Amino acid sequence: MANHLGVRIVSGDFGPGAALPIESELCEYYGVSRTTVREAVKSLAGKRLIEVSPKVGTRVLPFSEWNLLDRDVLAWRLQAQFDVKIVEDIFEMRLCFEPRASYLAARDGTAEDHALIDHHFVELAAAHEQRLPVKTISESALEFHLAVINASHNGLFVTIGSAVKSALRVSSEMLQRHAGPPSEDIALHDAVRTAIVGRRPKEAARAMENLLAAARERLLPLTVDAAE
Structure with missing residues (x-):
């Protein structure tokens, strides 16, 4: 799930400032538990692709914030474009x-x-x-x-x-x-x-x-x- 979302983010499906679907929607879309969704979101946040805030939800960070030396982020960029x-x-x-x-x-x-x-x-x-x-x-x-x-x-x-x-x-x-x-x-x-x-x-x-x-x-x- 983290890989799929990561590729979508770096390819521009979710642009900077865009909100990711809410937890229940992600659970339904991927057919996974809330625990799985939270782990995926936590992983992407650790790579600085997204930021989670109680007030505004989960939003994609600007390119300048991404951890571009992260192995997964590099692989997703290469895969996407x-x-x-x-x-x-x-x-x-x-x-x-x-x-x-x-x-x-x-x-x-x-x-x-x-x-x-x-x-x-x-x-x-x-x-x-x-x-x-x-x-x-x-x-x-x-x-x-x-x-x-x-x-x-x-x-x-x-x-x-x-x-x-x-x-x-x-x-x-x-x-x-x-x-x-x-x-x-x-x-x-x-x-x-x-x-x-x-x-x-x-x-x-x-x-x-x-x-x-x-x-x-x-x-x-x-x-x-x-x-x-």
């Missing part, structure tokens, strides 16, 4: 912290961190070379990026990486469906890996910038075509 703006937002955010995370991973990452990055790179390269399903390749790419972020040992970066996991997964899957030459994707990831493991922070940051820029250039035209 995978448009150019969302893709641009994702890559702008990634460019703000992933190159720096790569820098820190090269400088401060442990031998175990680097071994894990190596492991996920080998999995990604093998998935490409064996022409495994798109979902498998995208999951390998996702795990590689998360390993780099975790190796930064910056608690805020790690939290952000976990929060936007759903957005990274969706964009990664879309990229792999329209991927360029596998050798190019492997080379871009290998440049990041090699610089991190070689403890060359500045080179690692540049390599990650190059990887994200290439991904952005591939993905943005696809969302424009989809919108048209």
Whole structure:
């Protein structure tokens, strides 16, 4: 129920300031108990999509109030409208912290961190070379990026990486469906890996910038075509 209402809110079915149906109407519509309705409403309120007030009821909050880093909110936005703006937002955010995370991973990452990055790179390269399903390749790419972020040992970066996991997964899957030459994707990831493991922070940051820029250039035209 929370998922269904969440998608309707982020897609604009219920605009900012709009009131949600009253509790009894939601119970009847979804065929659930009052307890279930209250739990769903509580969940959405925790994500700052709605506000519950005894005087005015349950109303949708403005976009500026939403917790946009919440995993569910990101997933609902991507499900409702995978448009150019969302893709641009994702890559702008990634460019703000992933190159720096790569820098820190090269400088401060442990031998175990680097071994894990190596492991996920080998999995990604093998998935490409064996022409495994798109979902498998995208999951390998996702795990590689998360390993780099975790190796930064910056608690805020790690939290952000976990929060936007759903957005990274969706964009990664879309990229792999329209991927360029596998050798190019492997080379871009290998440049990041090699610089991190070689403890060359500045080179690692540049390599990650190059990887994200290439991904952005591939993905943005696809969302424009989809919108048209």
